[in-house]
Amino acid sequence: MVTTRTDEIAAGLSRTRERISAAAAAAGRHPEDVHLVVVTKFFPASDVRILADLGVTEVGENRHQEAAAKAAECADLGLRWHYIGGLQSNKAAAVAGYADVVESVDRSSLLPRLSRGAEERGQDVDVLLQVSLDPPGRAGRAGADPGDVPALAAEVVATERLRLRGLMAVAPLGEDPDPAFARLARIREEFLVEHPEATVLSAGMSGDLEQAILHGATHVRVGSAVLGQRPTVK
Ligand SMILES: *Cc1c(COP(=O)(O)O)cnc(C)c1O
Numbered sequence: 001m002v003t004t005r006t007d008e009i010a011a012g013l014s015r016t017r018e019r020i021s022a023a024a025a026a027a028g029r030h031p032e033d034v035h036l037v038v039v040t041k042f043f044p045a046s047d048v049r050i051l052a053d054l055g056v057t058e059v060g061e062n063r064h065q066e067a068a069a070k071a072a073e074c075a076d077l078g079l080r081w082h083y084i085g086g087l088q089s090n091k092a093a094a095v096a097g098y099a100d101v102v103e104s105v106d107r108s109s110l111l112p113r114l115s116r117g118a119e120e121r122g123q124d125v126d127v128l129l130q131v132s133l134d135p136p137g138r139a140g141r142a143g144a145d146p147g148d149v150p151a152l153a154a155e156v157v158a159t160e161r162l163r164l165r166g167l168m169a170v171a172p173l174g175e176d177p178d179p180a181f182a183r184l185a186r187i188r189e190e191f192l193v194e195h196p197e198a199t200v201l202s203a204g205m206s207g208d209l210e211q212a213i214l215h216g217a218t219h220v221r222v223g224s225a226v227l228g229q230r231p232t233v234k
Contacts, residue, residue: 009050012226013038016209020220023213034213037082037202039223041066042230045073051226052077060084060103060221064091071098084168084202084221086142093117096125103128103168103202103221106144108152111159118161127156128168128202131187133180135172143169146187153195166200166218167191177208181215188216 021031039060040048048059048070057078061067062085071081083099092110095102096117105114105127118125129152132143144152149167156164169184171177181203188201204212206225213220224230 005047006050006053009047009227010054012228013051013054013056016222016225019209019225020213023210026210027214029213033218035219037084037219037221038226039084039205039221040070040227041085041223043227045070047227048074048079049077052079058082058219060223062086064088064095068094068098082202082221089113093120097121099125101126101128101165104130104142105152105156106130106132106142108155111155111162115159115161124161124163126165126200127162128166128200129153129156129164130168130170131184133169133172133184138172146183149187149191150194153191153198157195164195164198166198166202168200168202170205171203171208171211177211178214181208181211181217185215 020034020036024031024034035058037058037060038051038056041062058080060082067083080100081098082101082103083095084103087104087110089109092113093116096114102114102125114125129149130143131146131149132141134141153164156162167188171180184203200219201217202219202221203217204220206222209220209222
C-alpha cells in the first residue's frame with residue numbers, strides 16, 4: 001500500500017489531537033480549550049495546504065524569510081500565522097506584515113517596529129510575551145526575564161496596533177518540563193491579575209505538550225509529532 005503525504009500528516013494530526021484530548025481530560029479541562037498550532041518550519045507550502053485541508057487553522061513559523069514566502073504562497077487558505085522565532089529588530093516590521101500573532105516578543109525595542117508594520121498592513125497584531133524559564137545568564141537564552149514582564153506588558157498595552165493576548169514559553173533544554181511549566185503557571189497567575197483579558201498561554205511542543213496542558217497551556221506548538229522529523233537542509 002502506498003502511503004501518501006496526506007495519509008502521513010493525517011495520522012500525525014490524529015495522534016496529536018488524541019494526545020491533546022487525553023491531556024486535557026487528565027487536567028480536568030475541555031479539549032477545545034487547547035488550540036493546536038502546527039509548526040511548519042522547514043516543511044514546504046504543500047504541507048501547509050494539506051494541513052488546511054485536514055482542518056488545521058493555525059500554523060507557526062520561526063524564520064522570517066521562510067515564513068514570509070510561505071504565508072504569501074498560502075494566502076488563500078485563511079490561516080492564522082504565528083511567528084514563534086527569535087525576532088531581529090530590523091525584521092520586526094516585516095513580520096507584522098503577515099503574522100497574525102507574534103509570540104516571541106521579549107523586549108520593548110520591538111514594539112514601535114511591530115506597530116509600524118501593523119499600521120502599514122492595516123491590521124492589528126496579537127502579541128504574546130515570551131518569558132524565559134532558563135536560569136539567568138544561560139547562553140542562547142530567549143525570552144524576557146519574568147521580572148521584566150509587567151513593564152513590557154504595560155508598554156504593549158500602550159502601543160497602537162498591538163493587542164496583548166498572553167504569554168509564551170519554551171521549556172529549558174535538558175530540564176524536566178514539569179517544574180518549568182509550574183513556574184510558568186505562577187508567572188501567568190500574577191500577569192493575569194493586571195491583564196485579565198490576556199488569557200493565552202502558548203507552551204508545549206511535541207515532547208512536552210502533556211505537561212504544558214497540565215499547567216494551563218491554551219495553545220500548544222507542535223511540529224515533528226504532526227509532520228515528522230524536520231528535514232535538515234531546506
Ligand atoms: C520548532 C518549534 C516548536 C515545535 O517543535 P517540535 O518539537 O517539532 O514540536 C515549538 N516551539 C518553538 C518556539 C519552535 O521553534
